[in-house]
Amino acid sequence: MDIEEGGLTVSVPEARDGASEGTGGGVFFNPTQELNRDVTVATLRAYRDREPRAASYLDAMAASGIRGVRAAAEGYDVTCADVDDEAVKLAAANLDANGLDGEAVHRDVNALLYDEGPFDVVDLDPYGTPIPFADAAFANGRNLVCVTATDTAPLCGAHLNSGIRKYGAVPRNTDYHPEMGLRTLISALVRTAARYDKAATPILSHVSRHYARTYLELESGARAADDCLDGVGHVDHCEDCLWRAATRGHIADPVDACPECGSDRVLTAGPIWLGPVAEPDFARAVRREVTDDMGEAKRARKLLGTVARELDTPTHYDQHRLYKEWGEPAIGMDEFVERLRGAGHEASRAHYRGTAVKSTASVPEMREAVLGGDGD
């Protein structure tokens, strides 16, 4: 069937039995990823101002080629790759039907990257984890590597062993899953890029319940890679009082007891990424590139606006969880954030959950700020 996306008409497989993910005809298409694709196009537009020399774009897991088609419409020199012959034919037909240049190739993307790289922009959009493709992408990417991961359970520690195996890190199943998942992913990608003496700095990231997406800008050089690795470290988390502390460095010092409440139920996660997951100015620039012909323009603008304002802490608190601890009825989120700021703390909402709050304040400081004398 034909669908309209971003002002283009693209032929995609029909979803079977009303499933949201189409696999009819063997080729994959997920209509619910339109937001991800709209943000990708806006990012490709904004990235051109940042790095005008970025010209080639590899849609590394093309399926219908919808990402490649949209990138080609932006003037990028596109290669769509897939190991599925039907997907390659469909991607080629979609480029052709839209009168766009670009090629669709039947290749394993790891081999293609080593044989035909470097590509200026490499877009990894796999089933599940991107890790089997990360080495080739960072070894043969020049400017920007865009990565989707849909294996959120391993990433956030809900499937701990799978997370340890895939990401070479210990993610912990805390009450800040989206941050944990995203930061486990970025840590693994940064460490992979460092193997090739490259710094991979996240300039934009967003997370939902079903996937994490991050855009990493590359800089070659051992010194740059070393500096980037400084953003990796550990988070200690008390399961009883919600205390947490982030420490940079490759080795985590053991924490036997929580310094706040004395509990020995302290989890340590890492190595995870503790640096910024987005550059606020770049997120604003991407937001300006969202156009009304995008089906998810409204959500994309809201998402990018929140990402641009989001505080850069590696964990967040769930406001409802805090009030449950405090035995008080929750107040509105905006008021909550305002009270924290009014008490002199940095605070913001987070883009992935309506009840998520980020703050530099500790739990007792937050309690004091929002409940004051009422909570005693």
Ligand SMILES: C[S@@+](CC[C@H](N)C(=O)[O-])C[C@H]1O[C@@H](n2cnc3c(N)ncnc32)[C@H](O)[C@@H]1O
């Ligand atoms: C999740 S789909 C991609 C969806 C697509 N990017 C979109 O936006 O609709 C993953 C695709 O990766 C392809 N794939 C899996 N392993 C691959 C490999 N080693 N090299 C190239 N493509 C591969 C699969 O055939 C499948 O079409």
